[in-house]
Amino acid sequence: MTLELNNWAAALVAGAGALLAIFLIPAIFNEYEVLQMMIYVILAILALSLAFIWGIGGILSFGHAVFFGLGAYSYAIAAINFGETTSAFLVAIIVPSLFAAVLGYFMFYGRISDVYLGAITLTVSLVFFKVANSTSGPSYRIGKAPLGGFNGIPSVPRLTVPGFPEWELGTIELFSLSVVLLALTYVGLRFLISSDFGRIVLSVKENERRSELLGYDVRRYKLLTFIIGAAIAGIAGCLYANWGNYTDPSVFALSQSVQVIIWVVVGGVGTLIGPIVGCFLLQWLTTWLTTIDTINKDVILGGILTIVVLLLPQGLVPTIRNLAWTVAARATRHEEKAV
Amino acid sequence: MTFVLTAGLEVLAGISSLVLIALGLAIVFGMMRVINLAHGEFLMLGAYTAITAVNSGVNFYIAILFIAPLTVGLIGLIVERLVIRHLYGRIVDTMLATWGLSLLFVGLTTTVFGNTTTGISSPIGAVTIGNANVSGYKFFIIGVAVVTIVLVILLLRKTEFGLIARATMQNPTMAAAVGVDPKRTYAVTFALGAALAGLAGGVMAPITGIVPGIGTTFVAKAFITVIGGGASVMVGTLTASTIFGTVNQVASFLTTPVLGEVAMLLTAVLLVRLMPQGITGRFFRGSI
Amino acid sequence: MMSAAKLVETKDLGIHFGGLQAVQGVNFSLNQGELRCLIGPNGAGKTTFFRLLTGVHKPSVGSVTINGTPIKGLQTHQIANLGVGIKTQIPSLFDNLTVRENLWLSARKRNAHAEADRIADEALETIKLAHAAKTEVAKLAHGQRQWVELGVVIAGHPKLILLDEPAAGMTGHERERTAELIRDINRTCAMIVVEHDMEFIKMIAKTVTVFNRGEVLMEDAVDKVLSDQRVKDVYLGKQTGGVTL
Numbered sequence: 001m002t003l004e005l006n007n008w009a010a011a012l013v014a015g016a017g018a019l020l021a022i023f024l025i026p027a028i029f030n031e032y033e034v035l036q037m038m039i040y041v042i043l044a045i046l047a048l049s050l051a052f053i054w055g056i057g058g059i060l061s062f063g064h065a066v067f068f069g070l071g072a073y074s075y076a077i078a079a080i081n082f083g084e085t086t087s088a089f090l091v092a093i094i095v096p097s098l099f100a101a102v103l104g105y106f107m108f109y110g111r112i113s114d115v116y117l118g119a120i121t122l123t124v125s126l127v128f129f130k131v132a133n134s135t136s137g138p139s140y141r142i143g144k145a146p147l148g149g150f151n152g153i154p155s156v157p158r159l160t161v162p163g164f165p166e167w168e169l170g171t172i173e174l175f176s177l178s179v180v181l182l183a184l185t186y187v188g189l190r191f192l193i194s195s196d197f198g199r200i201v202l203s204v205k206e207n208e209r210r211s212e213l214l215g216y217d218v219r220r221y222k223l224l225t226f227i228i229g230a231a232i233a234g235i236a237g238c239l240y241a242n243w244g245n246y247t248d249p250s251v252f253a254l255s256q257s258v259q260v261i262i263w264v265v266v267g268g269v270g271t272l273i274g275p276i277v278g279c280f281l282l283q284w285l286t287t288w289l290t291t292i293d294t295i296n297k298d299v300i301l302g303g304i305l306t307i308v309v310l311l312l313p314q315g316l317v318p319t320i321r322n323l324a325w326t327v328a329a330r331a332t333r334h335e336e337k338a339v
Numbered sequence: 340m341t342f343v344l345t346a347g348l349e350v351l352a353g354i355s356s357l358v359l360i361a362l363g364l365a366i367v368f369g370m371m372r373v374i375n376l377a378h379g380e381f382l383m384l385g386a387y388t389a390i391t392a393v394n395s396g397v398n399f400y401i402a403i404l405f406i407a408p409l410t411v412g413l414i415g416l417i418v419e420r421l422v423i424r425h426l427y428g429r430i431v432d433t434m435l436a437t438w439g440l441s442l443l444f445v446g447l448t449t450t451v452f453g454n455t456t457t458g459i460s461s462p463i464g465a466v467t468i469g470n471a472n473v474s475g476y477k478f479f480i481i482g483v484a485v486v487t488i489v490l491v492i493l494l495l496r497k498t499e500f501g502l503i504a505r506a507t508m509q510n511p512t513m514a515a516a517v518g519v520d521p522k523r524t525y526a527v528t529f530a531l532g533a534a535l536a537g538l539a540g541g542v543m544a545p546i547t548g549i550v551p552g553i554g555t556t557f558v559a560k561a562f563i564t565v566i567g568g569g570a571s572v573m574v575g576t577l578t579a580s581t582i583f584g585t586v587n588q589v590a591s592f593l594t595t596p597v598l599g600e601v602a603m604l605l606t607a608v609l610l611v612r613l614m615p616q617g618i619t620g621r622f623f624r625g626s627i
Numbered sequence: 628m629m630s631a632a633k634l635v636e637t638k639d640l641g642i643h644f645g646g647l648q649a650v651q652g653v654n655f656s657l658n659q660g661e662l663r664c665l666i667g668p669n670g671a672g673k674t675t676f677f678r679l680l681t682g683v684h685k686p687s688v689g690s691v692t693i694n695g696t697p698i699k700g701l702q703t704h705q706i707a708n709l710g711v712g713i714k715t716q717i718p719s720l721f722d723n724l725t726v727r728e729n730l731w732l733s734a735r736k737r738n739a740h741a742e743a744d745r746i747a748d749e750a751l752e753t754i755k756l757a758h759a760a761k762t763e764v765a766k767l768a769h770g771q772r773q774w775v776e777l778g779v780v781i782a783g784h785p786k787l788i789l790l791d792e793p794a795a796g797m798t799g800h801e802r803e804r805t806a807e808l809i810r811d812i813n814r815t816c817a818m819i820v821v822e823h824d825m826e827f828i829k830m831i832a833k834t835v836t837v838f839n840r841g842e843v844l845m846e847d848a849v850d851k852v853l854s855d856q857r858v859k860d861v862y863l864g865k866q867t868g869g870v871t872l
Contacts, residue, residue: 060431110612115374115430119566120611123604126559130604134597196740203732206721213681213719214783215707215736254555258438265435296450302442309436310425 007194011187018183022176031171038171038243040283041178046236047263047275048185053229054261055270056193058205059222062118063125064260067096067230069132069251071237076247079157081143086162092238093231100230104223111219125252132249152248156241169242178239182276185232189272192228201225262301266308268315277317341469346592348468352477354584355484359542360557361564361576362487363535368565369572370508370528373423374430376437378561379554380444381533385411385540386549387448393459404483407541408534415533419526427525441554448551461545476545483542487535492573495627504528563607569617574626578618583607632695634659634787634817640679640689641841649675651841653689659786662813664828664849665821667838668862673821674716676838677791680819681713682706694786708736712785712816716792718772722765726756726775729764733782746782754778754808770801774808781812788818794827806830825853837861 026034046068053059074095078088103124107117136149145153158168159177169177192198204211204218211218241247250256259282267278282301289297312319364378375381385407392402418440426433463475495501507514507524515521540557547553564583568575586606591599614621635657642650650672657663665673678684680691682703691698693709707713721729727747734746751757754774759767764775773793780788793809794802802824809831812818822828828835832849839861845852852858 106612110615112612112615115434116566116611116615118374118434119563120608122559123563123608127601127604130597130601134595196735199728199732200735203721203724206723207719210719210721210779211732212703213707213713213715214733214779215704217702217704254559261435261438296446298442298446298449300446302439302444302446305439306422306436306443307439309432309439310422313429313432 007187007190010190014183014187018179021179026172026175034171034175035243036287038175038178039240040280041175041182042236042239042243043263043283044276044279045178045182045185045239046233046260047267047279048182048189048272049229049232049236050260051264051267051269051272051275052189052193052232053225054264055268055272055275056198056205057201057222057225057229058208059226059229060114060118060261061121061226061257062261063121063123063254063257064229064233065252065254065256066121066125066128067100067233068237068240068256068260069125069128069247069249070096070099070230071234072241072247072251073132073153073237074234075238075241076153076156077142077145080145080153083157084165085157085159088157089159089238092241093234096230096234096237097227100227101223104226108219108222108226122254122257125257126254129249129252129254132252148248150249152246152250154246156245156247158245159238159242174239174242181235181239185235186272186276193272197221197224262305264315266304266316268317268319271315271317274315274317278315281316341471344468345471345473346588348473348477348481349592350585350588351481353588354580355481356539356543357560357564357580357584357587358484358576359480359487359535359539361561361568361580362491362572363532363539364561365565365568365572365576366491366535367529367532369570369575370504371427371525372430373427373529374434374437374562375423375529375532376434376558376562377418377441377444377554378437378532378536379556379558380441380448381411381415381536381554382540382543382557383448383549383551383554384414384444385537386544386547386553387452387457387540388537389541389544390457390459390549399459399462403541403544404538408538411537411540412530412534415536416526416530418533419529423529424522424525441558445551445554452551454550456548456550458547458549459545474546480542480546483538487538488573488577491535492627495572500527563604563611567607567610567614567617569614569619569621571619571623571626574623575617575619578623579610582610582618632659633657633692634661634694635680635819636692637679638690638692640676640686640691642675642679642684642687649841650679650686653841653843655836655843657787657817657819660813660815660817662809662818662820662831662833664832664835665819665838666823666825666828666835666852667844670840671838671861672841673838674791675841677789677819677821680789681711707783710784710786712780712783712788714776714780714788714790714793716795718769718776720764720772720776720779723763725761725763726767726778727751727760729775729779730782733779734784736783746784750778750782753781753811755804770797770805773797773801773805777805777808777812781816785816788812788816790818790820792822792824793820794822794824802827803830829853 025037050064053061071092075088075092078091079085082088107120112120133150135147138146140147140149147153159174160169161167200216201221204216204221208218237251240251263278263282264275266282267276268274286297286301289295289300308315360382363381364375367373367375388410389402389407392406393399397406422436422440423433426436461476463479465472466475466478495505503514503519504524507519507521511521564576564579567583568579583603583606587599587603590602619626633656635655637653637655640650640653641648653676665676667673675684679686682698682701693706693711696709698706721732730747730750731743734743738746751760754777756771756774756778759771764772767775777793794805797805806827809818809820820831828849834846835849835852836846837844837852837858844857844861845855
């Protein structure tokens with residue numbers, strides 16, 4: 001019913017877009033501005049991870065930041081301890097995934113869903129937030145990495161090119177990596193969603209009961225969905241720790257979890273482009289509001305969220321798509337009439 | 340002996356705080372199946388109302404026990420009319436819209452009051468138990484909690500409003516068929532929940548550093564207490580508060596306050612996992 | 628036609644909810660390829676019995692065996708994987724997916740991708756909805772949704788199909804088509820059909836089991852059952868001696 005590019009076309013567009021971004025943006029903008037845009041790209045990856053588990057898997061986690069935070073912290077701790085960043089990058093993916101496996105098993109095999117799942121995920125992320133905040137003092141360290149309490153971990157080593165430990169990624173290289181990863185995540189998820197696995201996951205979201213009656217073990221599909229989302233969030237977390245060369249407990253904060261939800265809602269649950277757009281839009285809006293400093297940004301963000309939920313329950317991208325579709329349909333009808 | 344008394348007081352005060360914080364949300368969730376994520380902000384607004392009133396010369400007790408709840412109750416009424424009413428049955432959308440509202444409230448409060456920590460001091464001084472000095476305010480908290488519980492139970496069981504509210508919650512179509520206006524009932528119920536939150540915020544003001552963002556700490560606790568408690572408003576809230584409050588206080592005493600909170604949170608996670616419908620989904624079903 | 632091993636067997640099956648004995652002492656059996664109708668007045672326990680077979684309810688007493696496997700302790704999806712296709716009272720489908728996607732998902736569980744495509748197309752033909760293949764299920768009329776659900780059930784190539792009121796809410800013409808569909812399906816698959824609609828029963832039934840007050844009142848050929856005075860009494864509320872609902 002919607003104007004959908006097929007996956008290969010989307011891959012081409014995403015690839016072209018990525019190449020354009022990588023070459024044009026550093027050429028046009030200065031390093032500070034590139035750094036600003038990098039964070040949008042990184043957070044867009046985070047948005048995609050929730051877009052997948054919620055929009056496709058039907059799992060609304062109120063503590064999604066926990067995987068983001070685990071990615072950031074585990075990269076930092078691993079990089080400092082290993083002295084090597086490629087394996088640290090892998091750790092940043094593995095740790096959140098493992099945790100998602102445990103938490104997911106705990107919840108889905110206990111048939112926990114909806115609001116109760118929201119409660120548990122919220123609480124779990126809160127636990128991490130509180131614990132991370134309380135680790136001030138030199139005795140709180142994992143190996144060589146001091147946890148730093150609410151100040152976080154400073155001097156997080158930058159990613160280096162694999163195999164070349166002296167070649168740290170500069171701003172432009174890191175930006176390029178982020179863009180590439182965003183494009184890969186987007187395309188990868190598109191292919192995943194249209195695969196047999198993805199279609200089953202969608203069916204579980206559509207009608208869990210019917211999926212079970214068909215013989216699908218819905219617990220297992222939810223668990224796998226959850227783990228995939230966590231892995232992607234972990235990548236975003238790792239990039240985030242690289243972006244600022246530090247990480248602190250705010251990565252686990254409730255407000256971080258809710259921000260991701262807001263991006264997905266505003267952009268459109270069930271789509272992939274929507275949350276990316278929602279993230280870019282709202283991040284830009286937040287930054288702009290902070291710079292002009294007239295109206296409090298929370299007032300604007302809160303207002304937008306409430307209004308979107310009330311008036312555009314589908315979110316921006318689906319609403320625009322439907323509008324475009326209706327317009328196109330009307331135009332075609334006029335053409336037919338004219339003939 | 341002194342130790343037992345002081346420890347017991349701590350635990351009771353902790354439970355009472357939790358009850359006050361959660362009760363408003365429990366009423367709204369239990370009666371209307373609405374998750375109001377702006378609940379923490381209602382508490383915050385209650386605190387700021389109390390602080391403003393006291394700083395304007397109003398008597399401490401009147402500010403906390405009357406002005407705060409009434410003001411926030413009114414705000415709740417407006418919120419219900421403008422937002423909540425359009426989203427009944429859509430539990431996730433309600434959570435999202437109320438989170439939007441909570442951001443809005445935080446932003447507005449920051450604009451008006453700024454971001455610095457404020458508070459008021461309690462007029463109740465220290466009380467001596469044995470050879471220990473304890474804060475007399477803790478008795479006040481316990482007292483307010485007890486009176487509130489009694490009043491709410493009486494309201495739900497003995498008044499016409501309570502009967503109508505319970506009936507509407509159980510079967511809105513039927514209630515409408517016998518001439519009850521469910522919309523009115525929902526509006527009043529939501530306002531009641533908001534008022535209780537305002538009361539709790541006012542009561543907590545003297546012992547918490549109040550900033551516009553204080554709501555987050557409250558809402559998480561309230562949320563898990565309500566979910567853990569289950570569908571029954573009073574019994575659920577009381578049992579969940581007792582369990583969580585006790586774990587929190589005992590663990591805080593044995594280790595650190597932070598670990599105490601963590602222990603409480605982990606207990607909540609375990610409880611929801613073992614009893615996905617909450618405590619009163621398994622025990623004391625059908626109670627008030 | 629008769630195999631030695633029963634496809635479905637219940638021994639002394641019973642369940643109570645609080646003080647209410649919803650099903651009691653039911654010894655039921657079904658042969659491979661057999662079609663059985665379950666009838667009985669409201670509250671007789673038919674749907675409860677149905678739910679005991681699908682694992683939704685756990686028995687208080689007795690056992691259920693499907694295709695030689697006791698279903699005690701099995702999750703719903705595990706029972707489905709024993710080769711049981713289930714259609715519940717209210718159509719349960721993937722409303723926002725197309726008819727073909729619904730069928731495909733069912734076929735895919737036990738077949739590879741390409742084979743699932745073939746089976747989905749086959750099922751589309753059987754339920755005669757090929758023209759609606761790309762239509763979203765939510766947009767179909769009620770009768771068509773019931774047929775889609777039948778199609779979804781058969782696309783899983785089950786050995787046993789459990790249908791709860793397949794003719795509910797249908798017009799006369801739709802009922803006939805459904806009866807024809809069921810007779811067609813029965814050529815390769817055993818079925819248990821719970822129904823209220825006597826006209827419909829007459830169109831499809833061979834053997835009928837009558838439930839009353841949680842127990843099996845009688846089990847016999849359809850014409851014997853429908854002309855039996857006890858069965859008539861039970862439907863009019865006389866037999867029980869108790870209060871009619």
